[in-house]
Amino acid sequence: MESKSSDENCNNPNSELHPSKLMMASHFLRALFRIQHTTTDSSFAGRSRKIRRAAYASMAYSVGTKRSWSSALLRKLRSRSRLRSPNPRRAKYAALPGKPRVARPQQREMDQAQVLRELVPGGTSMDDCRLLEETTDFVRCLSTQVRLMQAVVDSVSI
């Protein structure tokens, strides 16, 4: 519902707003433009993948190398573009650990930390403390990016 989305967006206006939203917007729009005009691929999935990659790339690019997740993301995107892996989506949505959930709270925390590490780019080589830091920044950036894309969609559609 729209009301709920507005609630969600207005919930933490200060904490969710990333400082470089304008920069992200410019990068992303430029990437979109490039995609629309240069690609000849008409397959739906391929183009959507390109756009998604562009979204992450613009997000990471605008943050720069200040954060470890952004550098890791950039590295991953660049290497992936060179390798042209068949299904980059799988790497994006990393598989959950296959082992069954152990009831012990510590084990559960370790599992969760592991899952989080796989979700956040560059998270596998971080200790818990830093992982949480990076997650915070990553979430903030991601939500900004989502709102940005939403705004683009809205503006284009109307």
Next chain:
Amino acid sequence: MQPSSKEMQGMAGGLAPSAVAAHIALQELQNDGGVDHDDFLDQMMSGLAPAWPMGLGGYDEASLLGSRLRQHQAAGGGSPPNGKSMLLQLNHHHYAHHASPQQQLLLQSMGQPPAGGGGDSGGFLPLPLSLGSGGSGHSGLLVDISREEVDAPFKASDSTKAEALYNNGFGENHQHFHHPQNHRGAPPAAAGKCQVPAAASGSPSTGGGAVPPRPRVRARRGQATDPHSIAERLRRERIAERMKALQELVPNSNKTDKASMLDEIIDYVKFLQLQVKVLSMSRLGGAAAVAPLVADMSSKAGAGRGEADGAAANDGLTAAEHQVAKLLEEDMGSAMQYLQGKGLCLMPISLASAISSATCHPRSPIPGGLSQLNRRTAPSPHAAGDAPSSPSMSALTVPSTNGGGDADISRPSRCKD
């Protein structure tokens, strides 16, 4: 060493109460510096002084010790008085029960714990104390209380004093003399160790307000390996801070449990990533469908004003909508292609209402119908309301919006609710 152990065995029975007290006190000293030093010390001193037998040769030393204790206490050693008073207590017992081996034991155990060492202010002063009028088997208790920073001078004074005392004292005490020397190296560490909990834990001693009659300061858990426990605590605090900051980012988060918070965070990250994916697809759908559909859209927008057309279109579209929904479940691409084949596209509800209200301006970018059916397949298990909320779009087809749009609008929107 041997005679002392024999002595100890001999006096085991008589030593029982004092030994218990000694060990208890020792444990507490090891465990906690506590804030009750002053009270503790006062109690010790008050209990000690009158009980000290008059004929004690070392009584002068005892008063000297006491004065020096107070001095050091004023200088700011919490633990030293603790240790000293405890040792004094032991000394007292020692005198009463010839507990020299017990004190040896004490000194030994005191020397042991500070494996980690490294405290700021030491706790033990080298205070030679000799007791004893003419008792065999009396030993001079060498209370090693030294500050770390003033270790050297104390050591010097230690040895001289100790030697002097022992010269005055008893021959068999020479063996005891070795103990203090051994402990002199260790005591700074011991003192440091005992002091560190006091310094580090600062106030959080759980000793409580009223001074218990016994020298019982409640131990604070985790003091056994101090540097590690401190680091652990710091790390845990930092993690807690970050978790709190993260929790504020995640909307509608009211959990306080760490595990569930982590769960929410994970779900939220996955949800955001899915949103990016969905939005990229929606944008793509619009981009792909724009060109071929512009003409169709404009014509349909013009022609579809009539109710009849709208109604007919509506009926026809319900089946198509179902089909689209079905296709969307399996594969986004095929769904979009199906729509394109029919000359339709998806668009947001807001757009649809805008179109239906704007009767005179069928803008061609309209078919940039960048909407996406909000599937319930959003990853967050508890986000029944959350997941669709952000994209805030629903599947809708253009012709239907021009006609009885509301009916169609409501139908897809139920998916979101």
